Amino acid sequence: MSRPLRILVVLPLYGGSLPVGRSCQRALASLGHVVETFEAPEFYGAFSALKGLRVTTERLDYLEHAFLQVVAQAILSKAETFQPDLVLAMAQAPLTKQVLKRLRQAGIPSVMWFVEDFRLFTYWEAYAAHYDAFAVIQKEPLLSKLAESGQPNGLYLPLAADPEFHKPLELSPVEKRQFGAELAFLGAGYPNRRVAFKELMRFGLKIWGSDWEGDEILAPLVQRGGARISSEESVKIFNSTAVNLNLHSSVSAKELVSGGDFVNPRTFELAMCGAFQLVDRRQLLPEMFGPDELATFGSMEELLEKIQHFLAAPQERAEYAQRARARALTGHTYQARMRTLITFLEERLEGWPRPRQDEDAMALLPEEYREEAAKLLTGLGLTPDAAFSDLVWALRARAGKLTPVETAILFLDEWRKQYGVKQE
Amino acid sequence: MKPVLVVQLARFGDLVQTKRLVLGLTRAGREVHLLVDASLMSLAGVLYPDAVVHTVNAHSAPDPTRLLESLSELAAAGFGRVYNLNFAGLSMAVSNLFDPDTVRGYCLEAGQPMRDPWAAMAMRWTKNRRLGAVNLADFWAGFSLPMADASAVNPDAAPRGGGLGVAMAGRHARRSLPPEVLAPVVQAMLPLAGDARVTLFGTASERPAARELMSRLPARLLDRVVDLTGRTGWRELADTVAGLDRLLTPDTGIMHLAAHFGVPVSAVFLSSAWCHETGPYGRGHTVWQAVQECSPCLESAPCPCGSACLDVFRQREFLRLAGGKGQGEPPAGLVGYRTDFDALGVVCEPFAGAVPREQTEQAEQAERSRVRAFVARHLGIEAGSAAPPAPDLAERLVEEPDFMLEKHQALLEII
Numbered sequence: 001m002s003r004p005l006r007i008l009v010v011l012p013l014y015g016g017s018l019p020v021g022r023s024c025q026r027a028l029a030s031l032g033h034v035v036e037t038f039e040a041p042e043f044y045g046a047f048s049a050l051k052g053l054r055v056t057t058e059r060l061d062y063l064e065h066a067f068l069q070v071v072a073q074a075i076l077s078k079a080e081t082f083q084p085d086l087v088l089a090m091a092q093a094p095l096t097k098q099v100l101k102r103l104r105q106a107g108i109p110s111v112m113w114f115v116e117d118f119r120l121f122t123y124w125e126a127y128a129a130h131y132d133a134f135a136v137i138q139k140e141p142l143l144s145k146l147a148e149s150g151q152p153n154g155l156y157l158p159l160a161a162d163p164e165f166h167k168p169l170e171l172s173p174v175e176k177r178q179f180g181a182e183l184a185f186l187g188a189g190y191p192n193r194r195v196a197f198k199e200l201m202r203f204g205l206k207i208w209g210s211d212w213e214g215d216e217i218l219a220p221l222v223q224r225g226g227a228r229i230s231s232e233e234s235v236k237i238f239n240s241t242a243v244n245l246n247l248h249s250s251v252s253a254k255e256l257v258s259g260g261d262f263v264n265p266r267t268f269e270l271a272m273c274g275a276f277q278l279v280d281r282r283q284l285l286p287e288m289f290g291p292d293e294l295a296t297f298g299s300m301e302e303l304l305e306k307i308q309h310f311l312a313a314p315q316e317r318a319e320y321a322q323r324a325r326a327r328a329l330t331g332h333t334y335q336a337r338m339r340t341l342i343t344f345l346e347e348r349l350e351g352w353p354r355p356r357q358d359e360d361a362m363a364l365l366p367e368e369y370r371e372e373a374a375k376l377l378t379g380l381g382l383t384p385d386a387a388f389s390d391l392v393w394a395l396r397a398r399a400g401k402l403t404p405v406e407t408a409i410l411f412l413d414e415w416r417k418q419y420g421v422k423q424e
Numbered sequence: 425m426k427p428v429l430v431v432q433l434a435r436f437g438d439l440v441q442t443k444r445l446v447l448g449l450t451r452a453g454r455e456v457h458l459l460v461d462a463s464l465m466s467l468a469g470v471l472y473p474d475a476v477v478h479t480v481n482a483h484s485a486p487d488p489t490r491l492l493e494s495l496s497e498l499a500a501a502g503f504g505r506v507y508n509l510n511f512a513g514l515s516m517a518v519s520n521l522f523d524p525d526t527v528r529g530y531c532l533e534a535g536q537p538m539r540d541p542w543a544a545m546a547m548r549w550t551k552n553r554r555l556g557a558v559n560l561a562d563f564w565a566g567f568s569l570p571m572a573d574a575s576a577v578n579p580d581a582a583p584r585g586g587g588l589g590v591a592m593a594g595r596h597a598r599r600s601l602p603p604e605v606l607a608p609v610v611q612a613m614l615p616l617a618g619d620a621r622v623t624l625f626g627t628a629s630e631r632p633a634a635r636e637l638m639s640r641l642p643a644r645l646l647d648r649v650v651d652l653t654g655r656t657g658w659r660e661l662a663d664t665v666a667g668l669d670r671l672l673t674p675d676t677g678i679m680h681l682a683a684h685f686g687v688p689v690s691a692v693f694l695s696s697a698w699c700h701e702t703g704p705y706g707r708g709h710t711v712w713q714a715v716q717e718c719s720p721c722l723e724s725a726p727c728p729c730g731s732a733c734l735d736v737f738r739q740r741e742f743l744r745l746a747g748g749k750g751q752g753e754p755p756a757g758l759v760g761y762r763t764d765f766d767a768l769g770v771v772c773e774p775f776a777g778a779v780p781r782e783q784t785e786q787a788e789q790a791e792r793s794r795v796r797a798f799v800a801r802h803l804g805i806e807a808g809s810a811a812p813p814a815p816d817l818a819e820r821l822v823e824e825p826d827f828m829l830e831k832h833q834a835l836l837e838i839i
Contacts, residue, residue: 014830047829054535057511061544064825094828097819119809122802123827126818141809149813214426214504 004383004390005342005353008084010038010075012092013047017115019231020265021090023162024113027334028088032383034390036082036397038075040094043067072096079108082393085353086345089131091116100130109349111135111341115159117262118142125149132349135341137262139284153348157341158288159265160334161272165231168274168325169239179233180240181206182311186229187266190249194218196256199300203307205245208237238275242317243310246270246279247303256300257281263288268332271324276317278306288332293323358387365409372405388413426504427455429522431529433482433515436677439464439471440684441705444565444769445507446472448572457501459494459518467658471684482514495521506531507567511539528567528832541826542566542834545802548821549795550701553720557700557792558799562769566803569834574769579686581708581763586667587621588613589687591678592630592637592653598695598723598731600674603633605737607640610672612747613690614645617669621648625661625678628654679704690746694733696723699761699772700792709763711772712737712746715785716757733757759785767807768800795821803834 007028011021018041029035050063071094079087087103087110089095095110103110109132114124118138128134129150135157136142146154171179183203187193189212197205198217205221212218212226229237238244246266250258261283270277271289279285281298295310297303310317345352362384365373377386380394392413395406402410428449432442439460449456455476460468462479469477480486480494499521506522508515508529519531530539539547546563549556565571590610593600601609610622622645624634634653638646652664662681665671671682672690675697682689683704691711693699698720699711713719714733721727736742739755754760761772774789798817800808825831 013828044830051536051538052534057537057539060536060538061825064829065823068824068828092827094824096824119801119804119806120833121827122798122818123822124818125813126815126822129815145813149815216425 003353003356004386005033005085006036006082006390006393007033008036008038008075008079008082008087010087010089010093010095011040012090013040013044013071013094015092016265017091017093017113020113020115020159021093023160023165023334024088024090024338026162026164027338029381031335031338032381032386034382034386034393036078036084036393038078040071043071043074043094068094068096069098072099075099076102079103080106084108086111088113088341091121097127097130100127104130104132107354109133109345109352111345113157113341115265117260118145128154133345135344139261153344155341155344157337158263158284158332159268160332160337161265161268161328162334163272163329166235166238166269166272169235171236171240175236176240179236181242183243183245183307184208184237184241185245185247186234186237187247188249189213189215189218189226192250192256192258193247196247196300196303197221199304200245200307203311206241208234234269235273238270238273241275242314243307244270244275244277245307246277248280248282257298257303259283259298267294268328271321271328271332274321274325276310276321277324278303278310289324289327293320293327295320356387356389358389360385361388361391364388365412369405369408372403373409376406425454426502427457427476428505428507429457429459429478429498429501429503431459431506431508431515431518432510433459433461433480433512433518434510435461435483436464436467437675437680437702438510438560439468440677440680441559441561441702442509442564443471443684443705444561444572444574444577445509445568446475447577448565448568448570450474451572452568454504457498457503459498464658467662470658470662480514480518505568507564509564509567511537511543528834540567540832540834541822542832544823544826545799545821548823549799553698553701555788555791555795557771557796558768559700559705559770560702561705565769566834569803571769571803574765575707578683578706581683581686581688581706583617583669584667584685584687585618585620585669586664587623587648587669588617589623589625589665589668589671589673589678589682590637591671591673591676592624592626592633593674593676598727599693599697601692601694601734601737603636603640605734606672607637608743609692609737609746610637610641611645612743613670613672614747616690616748620669621650623664623668624649624651624653625656625665626653630654675699675702683709692737694719694737695727695731696720703761703770703772704763705770707764710775711761711763712742712754713759713761713772714757715759766796766800767805768796768803771796 009021009025012018025035025037075095076099087108089112091114100110111133112131113135115137128146133153134146134151135155137158139156143154184206186208188209194215206223207221208223208229210226210228212222248260248264257280263282263285267279278295278297281296297306362370377384395410432439446456457476458468458472459478461482463483465477465479478494478498480491506527508519508527508531511530516530516532516537519527524531524533528540529543631653634651638649665681666685668687670688670690673679674692679689679691683706689704689709691704693711694714699713703711714736716733718729736755736758741752741755742758745754760775762775763770764773794814797808797811798814
């Protein structure tokens with residue numbers, strides 16, 4: 001990597017790619033980049049308000065489009081002010097085609113990390129070519145289809161986990177009782193899971209998560225009445241369950257174990273927590289985890305057999321979990337994914353990132369500031385060679401009172417702007 | 425599992441065209457309830473013998489006491505999902521009985537009319553009806569995925585031995601053949617129905633047209649003609665239609681009823697009728713579609729073309745083909761289609777002798793196939809993905825609020 005970058009992360013208003021976006025934001029900052037985040041969820045209230053207007057569907061349709069234009073303009077304004085080297089948009093991010101075109105005109109590259117099954121959405125066909133690169137969690141035929149749709153920079157970028165968040169936890173006895181189980185599943189009630197889990201009733205399966213309503217047989221197994229489980233609680237569930245079941249979702253109940261291609265985030269999160277999981281075999285799994293790192297199944301018969309086996313083999317479970325965590329730490333962090341993405345962009349986008357004229361903050365600051373400034377850079381997550389403008393941006397984003405040195409740096413920045421010369 | 429309700433308060437034909445949705449729900453193990461207009465109750469019983477049928481008076485003045493009883497029944501049924509299929513005030517009002525989260529299609533949410541992205545997409549493809557190519561039955565089925573196998577909805581078309589049926593008219597006069605045009609077509613088609621009996625169908629208001637038709641048929645045929653216009657209830661109508669060798673009809677409810685029984689249909693589509701949208705559901709039916717520059721038009725707008733689309737049905741070339749004689753070309757402005765299935769559902773394919781001759785017709789046919797492939801993959805049908813990506817269609821049919829804002833997505837729906 002040539003230098004720390006300025007990256008604008010655009011979150012979606014809702015949905016599963018939202019936590020992934022936040023993980024990207026943390027990972028990029030931890031790599032020394034200056035990260036600004038567009039908090040689209042903060043606009044969600046306005047969308048809800050539109051739905052309460054009691055107007056015709058045509059007017060509501062018009063207003064929703066207009067609302068999204070405003071949100072997209074807000075992203076554009078932020079980009080124009082922040083002048084990022086890159087805009088990283090998560091799947092379903094409210095970046096309209098119009099604004100993507102404006103970003104391109106302004107020379108600001110954009111990339112979407114489309115952390116979705118491409119078969120469940122079709123909008124990518126229209127949007128992919130408007131980004132400078134398009135990262136996906138599936139390989140073929142998607143990468144070829146991206147090229148056909150006018151996007152030559154398709155990148156396979158599987159999901160990952162955040163070791164700062166998904167980690168082994170020591171739980172209190174109360175928490176263990178609350179969240180623990182011999183066998184548990186956390187996720188939504190997709191058709192294949194609903195059918196499959198009826199065969200697991202005798203193991204005392206606990207089901208966590210939403211969208212399980214309407215199934216009287218499974219209802220007694222569903223915890224908290226199917227309430228949504230927070231990310232923090234999910235880590236506790238993973239850590240206190242002997243056998244975490246991980247069955248990838250399918251909209252079809254015909255094949256319970258679908259053998260699909262992409263690997264879900266839960267696979268990486270469980271591994272990173274050092275929790276034992278039984279996961280269904282996926283086409284792209286073998287290149288991410290070895291057979292001694294994850295216990296897998298390919299059919300319901302095999303699942304039943306392995307549940308019985310692993311419930312009675314705590315030592316074997318612990319060994320699997322340990323190896324899975326080691327592998328996740330070395331290869332499947334969001335930091336690793338962000339490094340891959342940036343390397344890919346450096347290879348594919350000509351002249352990217354553009355050289356900046358900024359001077360190093362440390363070189364620019366007066367001698368008497370430097371000791372404290374060095375600490376400040378570390379505290380802000382910036383590298384020692386961070387540009388002066390990045391330091392100023394990070395300081396401006398700070399809430400509350402600043403120290404005298406911090407305030408002095410902002411003062412010097414304003415002075416430079418006003419007089420256009422270096423402070424000696 | 426909780427039962428589901430399908431609200432279908434439209435007409436006869438619409439009720440028949442709800443079959444694929446109901447079949448999909450039944451195959452998913454759901455107990456299906458239907459809410460229909462009171463006049464269609466016995467027909468609903470014929471079409472959906474396993475469903476629980478509820479009624480309200482949607483097409484005649486409601487009896488307030490009976491209305492309250494019906495709505496109370498519905499409110500107490502504890503439906504897990506409600507499919508409200510029509511963007512109409514009456515069914516939107518009914519949707520207020522249920523938690524908005526359980527309603528799919530169209531609903532009122534705290535007084536705000538809402539529609540699913542799937543319904544919004546259909547509105548977009550119907551903006552250009554000429555290139556839109558999704559049958560209404562498949563559109564409605566798309567509210568609950570995965571859809572039932574299209575070929576399981578109705579039996580394949582096969583003669584049943586009861587002669588030729590003739591539906592006198594649809595609800596829209598301009599979409600039907602007047603008696604003087606219809607009479608030669610009936611004569612031409614008799615050999616296709618074994619030269620046996622001819623049964624005329626329609627409401628009482630179509631009896632004058634039936635009489636005029638008979639007056640235009642040769643006297644030697646009249647002893648074979650049975651005029652049932654205005655003389656049948658739903659059950660007799662169903663029994664009679666079920667036994668036909670073939671039905672000659674414009675776009676009518678009787679056409680859909682014949683398809684329900686697998687009775688071969690020869691349909692004439694003109695004016696605002698467009699077979700790619702409301703053609704007979706099943707394999708092996710025939711549709712003669714008038715294709716003019718202005719097709720399909722708007723029924724409510726006056727015709728500036730002197731009903732040119734009607735003239736093609738007077739042509740000798742058409743009569744020869746309609747009677748199954750020869751393999752010649754149909755007259756200009758007419759395309760013969762045969763119904764079949766593709767991955768999405770029912771599809772009208774031009775058949776031998778009526779292959780689109782004009783470059784524009786071929787281009788339109790190709791575009792309809794492209795739209796169908798896109799819609800198929802939008803519904804998660806694997807075969808749709810065999811076609812290349814279509815950025816222009818994705819742009820036209822999927823709008824930003826559909827996915828940037830949190831809305832019901834049929835494919836992510838969990839029944």
